[in-house]
Amino acid sequence: MDFELTDEQKARRKEFFDACKELEKLKPLRLVGIEGVFEYDECWEFHLHCARQFAQKGWLSLAWPPEYGGTGNMMDRVLFAEARGYHGIPGVDIFGVGMLAPTLIQAGSEEVKKEFLPPIARAEVMWCELWSEPNAGSDLAALSTTAIRKGDEYIINGQKTWNTGAHRADWGFGVFKTDLNARKHHNLTFILLDMKTPGITVKPIRYMDGDSPFCEVYFDDVRVPAKNIVGQENEGWAVVNTLAGFERSSLTEIMSLVRALEELVKFCNETKRNGQPLSRDPVIRNRIAQLACELEAARA
Ligand SMILES: Cc1cc2nc3c(=O)[nH]c(=O)nc-3n(C[C@H](O)[C@H](O)[C@H](O)COP(=O)(O)OP(=O)(O)OC[C@H]3O[C@@H](n4cnc5c(N)ncnc54)[C@H](O)[C@@H]3O)c2cc1C
Structure with missing residues (x-):
């Protein structure tokens, strides 16, 4: 079997590496590691700058279905990830592009895909993950933050923690308890919410030596449109599992x-x-x- 890249793939690889090499010249010295983008303003600005450049080239939606703004193929996605890794370039929202988009493609309704995928591809919206709670980490399904349905809305109350980059994010995806009586794993719903919604308070967690990328997020009667769910009500655990499958790619x-x-x-x-x-x-x-x-x- 021949594992060599085709000439077309080699050309594409060069295109990705050249673009990332150019961006590396602008990289702030303080930017270290994937989560470094969330820590300092200059690193976050650089991340957004790279994201906009990649969005213009269609590189944030590689291998997506074309009807939602997809370009390229899976091999392009691999080569692009390699180029970014080699040059240490951010610009790909780990939560929006890396985790939520493939989850929506697999598990989202047509309405949700049409509303939320294009802004991710255009680098207009940055996301955070609202899962862990002070008493629900490894045993995530034991979480206690509630989202109670009232008419066309969910009313969310409770607290999340260790939310990477929540202080920078425009939107968050979270999992919340929507049925107080149903059995574990069949009482949770996966919900998308605007981080500017009244009632949300984001508190960055400080390291002993200063800033950190992590936050606590508090919900106090936060009203979210009921249409913003992924998958079925009370079946959010299946969506959590789908998304978790996209979380640990290490290219x-x-x-x-x-x-x-x-x-x-x-x-x-x-x-x-x-x-x-x-x-x-x-x-x-x-x-x-x-x-x-x-x-x-x-x-x-
Ligand atoms: C770098 C980083 C980024 C993160 N970003 C986010 C984020 O963006 N959004 C978010 O929601 N969360 C985030 N988290 C939180 C992360 O998902 C939790 O830390 C994780 O789920 C573990 O939960 P915990 O910290 O409460 O540990 P615990 O669940 O309390 O576990 C503590 C220790 O006990 C062990 N343990 C737990 N249960 C058992 C058991 N039944 N039997 C034996 N041993 C057990 C564990 O293995 C571990 O060693 C992040 C964490 C890290 C480290």
Whole structure:
């Protein structure tokens, strides 16, 4: 079997890598790691700048169905993720583009897809995830924040926590208890809500040394249109499982490690110990070779 990229894929790969290489020249020094974009204003602005550039090229909706603004194919999505990972470029909303969009494509109603997918593709709306609670983490289905149906609305009361980037987000997707009597896993509904809705209070959680990307989010009689649900009422657990399947893709992280390894090799070639470059030391050579093999296996 031939695993080489086709000429067309090589050209596409070059296009993604060239764009990310250019953006890297503008990257703030303080931007470190995926969650770094949420911490400092300059990092968030850079994230939005990259997102708008990618949106113009149609790269935030790679492999989506064309009727919702989709472009390209799955291989494009892989190559784009590799380029961003290698150059450490944000611009892809991990929650909106990475998790919610594929979930909506799979589990959303036609109405919900038409309303929420295009603004994600255009980088107009940034999202956060409102799942964990002070007493519901690993056992998420034990959550207690309620969304009680009243006419055409849900009224939400309670608290979420550890919500990455909630202080930056325009919209949030969350899971809430909508039936107080039904059995566990059949009493939750997956709801989309505007973070500017009255009654929502977002409190960033501070690290000992300053800012953090995490927040607490409080809901005090927050009214959300009932049409903003994904899947069926009280069957939100199925949607949670669908979304969780998209949460742990690590293509960008692997390529960031490829870059780190290249820099390590460069350091070992340039740094001398006892008059010899570190890269001549058999123990170091062996360790680097091991890392290279592990990374190659991870990419495959
Ligand atoms: C970097 C980061 C980003 C996050 N971002 C978000 C976000 O954007 N939105 C959001 O909603 N949440 C977010 N979270 C929260 C995350 O989903 C929770 O931390 C996670 O679900 C675990 O919950 P917990 O922290 O309450 O730990 P707990 O559930 O209290 O677990 C604590 C420890 O107990 C162990 N444990 C738990 N239950 C059992 C059991 N039955 N048997 C044996 N051991 C057990 C666990 O393995 C763990 O070691 C984030 C967390 C991290 C670390």
